[in-house]
Amino acid sequence: MGPQHSYSIAARLQQVSEDLLYLNQGTLYPALIRLEQQGRIKSTWGKTEGNREAKFYALTKKGEQSLKQEALRWRRMAGLVEKLLSEGA
Amino acid sequence: MRRFFQRIASLFRGTQAENELQREIDSHLRILQDQFEQRGLSPTDAKLAARRSYGNVELIKELHRETRSYLWMENLLKDIGYGWRSLLHTPGFTAGATIALALGIGANTDIFGVVNGVVLQPLAYRDPDRLVTVLHNGTGPVATANYIDWRDQSHAFEAMGAADYWSPNISSNDRSDSRPAEHLFGLKVTQNMLPMLGVQPSLGRLFARGEDREGSNHEVVLSYPLWQRRFGGGREVIGKLIRLDGEAYTVIGVMPPAFKFAPFWATHTELWAPATLEATMHERGGNHLRVFARLKPNVTLTQARADMAAVTGRLEKEYPATNRNVVVRPLKENVVGSVETPLLMLLGAVGFVLLIACANVAHLMLARTSDRQREIAVRAALGAGKPRLIAQFLTESFLLAGIGAAAGLLLAFGGMKALVALAPADVPRLELVSIDARVLLFLIGVTGLTAVAFGLAPAMQAAAGNLSETLKEGGRGDSSGKRRSRLRGFLVASEFALAFTLLIGAGLIVRSFYALQSVKTGFNPHNVLTMVVSVAGTNEADAGRRRIFYQALLEKLKALPGLEAAGGINHLPIGGDLWDRNLEIERRPKPRPGEELNAVYRIVMPGYFETMQLPIVKGRAIAYNDDPKAPAVVIINARAADRFWPGESPIGKRLLLLGGNEGSRPNWLTVIGVSANARLDDMVSPPYPEVYVAALQTPEFMGEGSGDIGVHMTYLTVVVRSSQNPANVAPQVRRTVESFDRALPISQLQTMDEAVGSATAQPRFEMWLLASFGALAMILAAVGIYGVMNYAVSQRTREIGIRISLGAGRSEILQMVFSEGMRQAAAGIVAGVVAAALLSRLMVQMLFGVQPTDPFTFIGASAVLLVTALAAVAIPARRAVRIEPVIALRTE
Numbered sequence: 001m002g003p004q005h006s007y008s009i010a011a012r013l014q015q016v017s018e019d020l021l022y023l024n025q026g027t028l029y030p031a032l033i034r035l036e037q038q039g040r041i042k043s044t045w046g047k048t049e050g051n052r053e054a055k056f057y058a059l060t061k062k063g064e065q066s067l068k069q070e071a072l073r074w075r076r077m078a079g080l081v082e083k084l085l086s087e088g089a
Numbered sequence: 090m091r092r093f094f095q096r097i098a099s100l101f102r103g104t105q106a107e108n109e110l111q112r113e114i115d116s117h118l119r120i121l122q123d124q125f126e127q128r129g130l131s132p133t134d135a136k137l138a139a140r141r142s143y144g145n146v147e148l149i150k151e152l153h154r155e156t157r158s159y160l161w162m163e164n165l166l167k168d169i170g171y172g173w174r175s176l177l178h179t180p181g182f183t184a185g186a187t188i189a190l191a192l193g194i195g196a197n198t199d200i201f202g203v204v205n206g207v208v209l210q211p212l213a214y215r216d217p218d219r220l221v222t223v224l225h226n227g228t229g230p231v232a233t234a235n236y237i238d239w240r241d242q243s244h245a246f247e248a249m250g251a252a253d254y255w256s257p258n259i260s261s262n263d264r265s266d267s268r269p270a271e272h273l274f275g276l277k278v279t280q281n282m283l284p285m286l287g288v289q290p291s292l293g294r295l296f297a298r299g300e301d302r303e304g305s306n307h308e309v310v311l312s313y314p315l316w317q318r319r320f321g322g323g324r325e326v327i328g329k330l331i332r333l334d335g336e337a338y339t340v341i342g343v344m345p346p347a348f349k350f351a352p353f354w355a356t357h358t359e360l361w362a363p364a365t366l367e368a369t370m371h372e373r374g375g376n377h378l379r380v381f382a383r384l385k386p387n388v389t390l391t392q393a394r395a396d397m398a399a400v401t402g403r404l405e406k407e408y409p410a411t412n413r414n415v416v417v418r419p420l421k422e423n424v425v426g427s428v429e430t431p432l433l434m435l436l437g438a439v440g441f442v443l444l445i446a447c448a449n450v451a452h453l454m455l456a457r458t459s460d461r462q463r464e465i466a467v468r469a470a471l472g473a474g475k476p477r478l479i480a481q482f483l484t485e486s487f488l489l490a491g492i493g494a495a496a497g498l499l500l501a502f503g504g505m506k507a508l509v510a511l512a513p514a515d516v517p518r519l520e521l522v523s524i525d526a527r528v529l530l531f532l533i534g535v536t537g538l539t540a541v542a543f544g545l546a547p548a549m550q551a552a553a554g555n556l557s558e559t560l561k562e563g564g565r566g567d568s569s570g571k572r573r574s575r576l577r578g579f580l581v582a583s584e585f586a587l588a589f590t591l592l593i594g595a596g597l598i599v600r601s602f603y604a605l606q607s608v609k610t611g612f613n614p615h616n617v618l619t620m621v622v623s624v625a626g627t628n629e630a631d632a633g634r635r636r637i638f639y640q641a642l643l644e645k646l647k648a649l650p651g652l653e654a655a656g657g658i659n660h661l662p663i664g665g666d667l668w669d670r671n672l673e674i675e676r677r678p679k680p681r682p683g684e685e686l687n688a689v690y691r692i693v694m695p696g697y698f699e700t701m702q703l704p705i706v707k708g709r710a711i712a713y714n715d716d717p718k719a720p721a722v723v724i725i726n727a728r729a730a731d732r733f734w735p736g737e738s739p740i741g742k743r744l745l746l747l748g749g750n751e752g753s754r755p756n757w758l759t760v761i762g763v764s765a766n767a768r769l770d771d772m773v774s775p776p777y778p779e780v781y782v783a784a785l786q787t788p789e790f791m792g793e794g795s796g797d798i799g800v801h802m803t804y805l806t807v808v809v810r811s812s813q814n815p816a817n818v819a820p821q822v823r824r825t826v827e828s829f830d831r832a833l834p835i836s837q838l839q840t841m842d843e844a845v846g847s848a849t850a851q852p853r854f855e856m857w858l859l860a861s862f863g864a865l866a867m868i869l870a871a872v873g874i875y876g877v878m879n880y881a882v883s884q885r886t887r888e889i890g891i892r893i894s895l896g897a898g899r900s901e902i903l904q905m906v907f908s909e910g911m912r913q914a915a916a917g918i919v920a921g922v923v924a925a926a927l928l929s930r931l932m933v934q935m936l937f938g939v940q941p942t943d944p945f946t947f948i949g950a951s952a953v954l955l956v957t958a959l960a961a962v963a964i965p966a967r968r969a970v971r972i973e974p975v976i977a978l979r980t981e
Contacts, residue, residue: 054116
């Protein structure tokens, strides 16, 4: 999935989560800004399929790495919580 | 770090980021609208639907902005809040650090304020840097003919003007005016002098061309304070006639409030009148003009000097011995030159105090960081990077420095008032000393530097700690602990080095002050009251009357109860004006040009030597019967006797004073006595030959002579000796003068002790400031070493406990603590000796009767500091000895 503009990111998230997760632009924007400031993504202006102008966001090298790390961390955490919950029950 | 800069950058790129945002939002709305249109909505409906589904555009923008720019600020606010809380947690630390910083920063602000006002502020004239003085030896007056030739023959100057000392009496104009007569300080200036300064009068005008010619020169420009004081500040003063020395002058202008001229000599000037040079325009002997000039644009000081050197070189050939040592010097140098070095030295000294305070706060911070090792580790574990931790600690430092600076500013306001009040009267431009924008900027700068100075090392140390070790070892990072104690040792040593250097400075100044105090004035200044009685413009000024008045006044004063003697002189020694005359000695060849004999010229009334208790070591004093009918007599001082008649008795020898009224019959004076040497002006200059002539035999002094010189001889300095505090007899003395004529102005009423005191006022002031800085430095250094040793002992409680339980005696423990503490102090003192030996050379100009490497001062300062260090270490040492092994082992 190459560079995406923020509307399509929101749409994609909604689609993947089967409508469970709907991020409005008010939530998504600050998140994108922060990621960009952290150097995890970078943005460029481009054209959409409908030939409309839009800002496209793409993962940087650093972003890919931290994605891996964060994903790992999250899985561990989730697994841990799962374990704790199932043991405690 | 990059994020940090990005955020800061985005603050400055506000509008660009804003446009970018708008563009992105527009593009999304457009895409949404496209989708709605594909679903079959009309363009208008699709647009509305897009907006609806997008949500609140402004709210989104707001969120965007916050994220974009305020995150770093939020971090900062968080750090400040956190720092603030942690400072409040340790009130003892915070209070101690605040006091040390407030003293250091406050004192620095004050001294910088004085430097700023006195040295840095430009003179209040147009292009003041282009103004120069052209004077003999840099400050000495110039003869009229020389001034005129310089003005006409030089090319480097846009204008060259001259000023002459003038002190007229102002008397009331009519009977309705009840204000007493007043003796004023003024200047006679050439017509171009005031315009050259480029300051416009706030009322009226300056002198016009031609108004300095003889006969048309009775116009006067007033200073603002004189206008307010004597004329009530009314505009109708312009055109008014006032009486100065009995003659009518028209007021043509009033200068603005801040205007001062001349700035380095005759500084009490309150009015200006045109100087007529016609009477003295051919004179090359009587030096009395001060010459000022403005450099042409594009002419440098060096070029001007070369130009003047050519002019004076030519004149010197034509008129030998008249144009020597003519110095072109920036006006400002003459104004601030004498105080610049002492002030900069004080600024350096007070900077040292601040450095010591910084070192103190730094080891307070270090001790505190060790106590906070765990907290730091926890923060690091939670993801705070090193830069983030350093930023956090520096924020605390800045916060602390800020609190210190605020307290320091309060101190500075009070201190500055005290400084200006205590400063010697001859420090120029003290009225410009205030806490202005530049001083505040200095304060902010110093505060920032201070924060970095005391905060950076502890912050780095704190962040450098090995996180996992700290957590494991329960708060004892051993490796970094060693580094920290080295840093602490270094801080203590530098404190002692700085304090030592300061103590040397203070000690040298104290020694020179006492050397000055022990200088003999040559006479006995105690119980002597002096004042200037001016007869100009009064009935007593007239020929014949003045002679009778002076004698009657002294007789009447002597008869007052409590008064033992009374006398008079033209100018007092120490603080009085100095006139000199060239002279010739009977039966000696005329001296070659440049080798003329010269002496200070004093005119005395009988009773002067007796009143001042200035001993006549040979011969007799001047008496009332040394009058015009008797042979003309003179008394010379011992220095003159040695120089003019080496190896023989001067009594009965004759000398001739030159430079009087040309053409009159030469007046040979017979030496009848030799007096002891009296100090001339200040306490430092060596004695100079002096001649004392009899006032009763000096017609010009009595208003009976002809010629110009008498114009400057319209006053008598009266000296009286009382049997009690001379200040108590002042009212009686004043009433006695007034009983002759209420129009007689009395000025400069002071005791001789006060006059002598003001001659040593500057060294006394420097002594007090340096001594208090030295004391402050010593206290701070003592607190520093105490704090460090105290901390070291408490850190080693367990170790010491073990040693004691293993049989170590009191003396071994004491020796351990003392040797550690004293090693640091001694290292500091050794470094201080080197630094002080190098720096004290810069003080040479301020010292008197003591060498900059005075061994007594160096040994004394080392002893004082060592004793201080011993005392400071003794307290923790006592604590160490009293450690109970059982309790010590139980701690932790």
